[in-house]
Amino acid sequence: MPDNAPRAIASALLHWYDHNARDLPWRARPGANAPDPYRVWLSEVMLQQTQVASVIPYFDKFTRTWPTVEALAASEDADLMAAWAGLGYYARARNLLACAREVARRGAFPDTEQGLRELPGVGGYTAAAIAAIAFGRRAVVVDANVERVVSRLFAVEDVLPGAKAKIYALTDSVTPELRSGDFAQAMMDLGSGICTARSPKCLLCPLREHCAGFAGGTPERYPRKAAKPPKPQRFGTMFWLERDGAVLLVRRPDKGLLGGMRALPTGAWADSPPGLADPPAKAEWKLLTETVSHGFTHFNLDVALAAATLSSHAGAAVEGEWWPVADLESAGLPTVFAKAARQFRRMLCAV
DNA sequence: AAAGCGTGGCA
DNA sequence: TTGCCAAGCTT
Known part of the structure; x- marks a missing residue:
């Protein structure tokens, strides 16, 4: 029978963290003062649904370009969106700017979980993480790593997302009064390096003797999750319109997929290939032989490429910006468009 | 409250 | 190759 004593669990985890914490750019150095709330907030927003390795180069670029929340608040929308390009979930970038301006207006970040929760783009997880890590408050921090660790530790049979309330309560029960920010980061380090989704490294785990999942012999069976419906396949066309060494880019509407981002003109997505519908200008459009495939969260997309x-x-009278083809890197295109642009340039060069 | 919203890594 | 998964939030 595993020992689920909360204090023993927190103590074992914090001791492990003191010797095994990852050195990440947004963390304070050991023994230093509390980390800068701006850097904690920025990192937490970037880390929403995004892995550490993907975030690090963006975090470095952002903090170099905008060292303070006031600097970020003063940036142009288009510059910030372009800097975010490639990181995904672009609503985060729009909310990031709105949040920075709100914080700059107030003069500082709120220092309570409840106050943080009111900021744009800051939900339950992020508010708890900032309150604990930047302000030293006790908060119950539950992300996907914590869900996995806790559901294994207590062998939670309930299926996600229904099990969230139970997992929150169990996390609360093991969260210490002191160092809850370190405790949260320790849980995430444990979840990303040891208590991994596939093939957890239980023999290296500081919580092994407390873990009901390990005791039961099949920790990888947790957390239990509902089956996801299959992704639909959708189709579209992207248009490459060139003039004097420049290509036409448009800004996508603020709401919806890739909202607010610079992009190649497209027609509407459809359930079958739409061909040359909705071109951005009257021209002699030629369909290229290659298509581009891209997977989004909730559908797969196959796009035809049309050039003129x-x-x-x-x-x-064409609406949009003419962007020098040689300088397309600096346009800040989301990955699906960057991919298509590479394909266009390959194929048009070859002609 | 269920659905919409990116991307890259991994087996 | 395909599917699964990751430091979630918004409406």
Whole structure:
């Protein structure tokens, strides 16, 4: 029978963390003062549904460009969106700017979980994480790592997402009064390095003797999750309109998929290939032989590629920005468009 | 409250 | 190759 004594669990985990914490750019150095709330907030937003390795280069770039929340608040929308390009879930970037401006207006971040929760883009997890890590408050921090660790520790049979309330209560029961921020980060380090989704390394785990999942012999069976419905396949067309060495880019509407981002013009997505519907201008469009495939969270997309060239004097009334093809890297295109742009340039060069 | 919202890594 | 998964939030 495993020992689920909360204090023993917290103590074992914190001791492990003191010797095994990852050195991450947003963490305070051991023995240093509490980390800067701006850096904690920025990292937590970037880390929503996103792995550490993907975040690090973006975090470095953002903190170099905008060292303070006031600097970020003063940035242009388009610059921030372009800097976020490639990281995904672009509503985070729109909320990031709104939040920075709100915090700059107030003069500081709120220092309670409840106050933080009111900021744009800050939900239950992020508010708890910032309150605990940046402000030293006791907070119950539950992300996907914690869900996995706790559901194994207590062999939770309930199926997610229904099990969230129970897992929150169990996490509460093991969260210490002191160092709850370190405790949360320790849980996440444990979840990402040892208590992994597949093939957990139980023999290295500091909580092994407390773990009901390990005692039962099949810890990887937790957390139990409802089966996901299959992703639909959708189709579309992207348009490459070139004039004098520049390509036409548009800004996508603020709401919806890739909202607010620079993009190649597209037609609407459809359930079957839409061909040359909805071109951005009248031109002699040629469909390329190659298509581009991309997986989004909730559907897979197959896009046809259509290309045309305008002469120098044409296209005066076309809506959008003419972006130098040689400088397309700096446009900040989401990955699906960057992928298509590479394909366009390969194929058009080859002609 | 269920659905919409990116991307890259891994087996 | 395909499917699964990751430091969730918003409406």
